[in-house]
Amino acid sequence: MRLFQLMILTALALSSFLVIAQHFENNQLIFPERRILAFTYKGANEEIIKSTLPRIVSNIGNEPGSWVYEWSKLASYYEDQGDDFVEDGYLEKARDSFLISSNYYAMAWFPNNYLPEEKVAYQDHLRTYLKAGNFFDSPLEVIDIPFRGSYVKVYMHKPVGIEKPPLILYTQGADQFKANAFPTVSDLVEKGFAVGTFDLLGTGENENWKITPSGDELHLSILDYFINTNGFDNSRISFVGFSFGGYYAAKLASRNDPRIKSIISFCPVFIQFTGRSIDQIDNILRSPEGAALVNLLRKAGAENPRDAEEALEILSSFSLHNQGLVGSGKNIATKLLIANGTNDPLGPVQDMHLLYNSAINADLWLLGGAEHCAVEYLPITVPHMADWILNN
Incomplete structure (x- = not known):
């Protein structure tokens, strides 16, 4: 295993306090x-x-x-x-x-x-x-995939001139969905990948379902569909997930499904965000971060998303540590890349190391002093991600 630190000397000096979304202070x-x-x-x-x-x-x-x-x-x-x-x-x-x-x-x-x-x-x-x-150079395809008596949509972006390209199945987080990832997707397509973007359960067009710890069952259903339809190179199917999508990517890696060639878990949130105490959650709910947390809890089915006790119960169920999937030996056999900035309170460095140390064959990229998902590094990092998948 390798530990790769990508550092850019001109990185912005970023605050250690993360404010997630827009809010008003003193009007x-x-x-x-x-x-x-x-x-x-x-x-x-x-x-x-x-x-x-x-x-x-x-x-x-x-x-x-x-x-x-x-x-x-x-x-x-x-x-x-x-x-x-x-x-x-x-x-x-x-x-x-x-x-x-x-x-x-x-x-x-x-x-x-x-x-x-x-x-x-x-x-x-x-x-x-x-x-x-x-x-698009190859027009976008919308694919309806059967799931639990209904359908989920995958937006398929294909490279030009490749009959059965390798496939990346791509997700974002609880507030970024399948149709607003074009710069990243475009960089991956330019490397010869087909990229299918889809919404996590509970988000985007998949709000008929709730966000739950077992939401990676959707990923497996989509994987089944594309393997059975055989329209891509079935020997080279990978998953990429950002933020909450990174959480499910990490959990998917722990399933050790041999059909998956590799997985990238980018800025995953899987321990720290779940909270340590009712007081900690209550402070977050009262802070400028509260609106984004309420949004997530609402998608998870909270009856009162501003109730700290209910919030802690829901969030703690998502912890990969509590589920025994990280921190208890090298349980992950799927080839795994973990990447994030070093200044992310939702996905701190210690969590990234814990996931890294739970895998048999993993790489860890720490991206300077960046915050959650290290957006300022993506123009440089995404082509390297594509190369990493091609080399693994």
């Missing part, structure tokens, strides 16, 4: 720099984001000055621009405009996708991504 909107970096990486314009934020005076509603309205207004502008490009025959420009539009619609519903106005923005986000997908 002033605070949107964490980490989130601005993330949405900029996904296609938004940093200057436009920073010039829009002062106009926002409310997190609810769909009136001028509300979070949903201001980002949706921007998204609508770029969607109209894309439609004009299509009419004029500029299809690559149309694709890019639709992707920008989809990203701003994603900002409009972020992070909850709960209120009615957020649900509308989410559907607009999907709709504009599908419009962009018509103009």
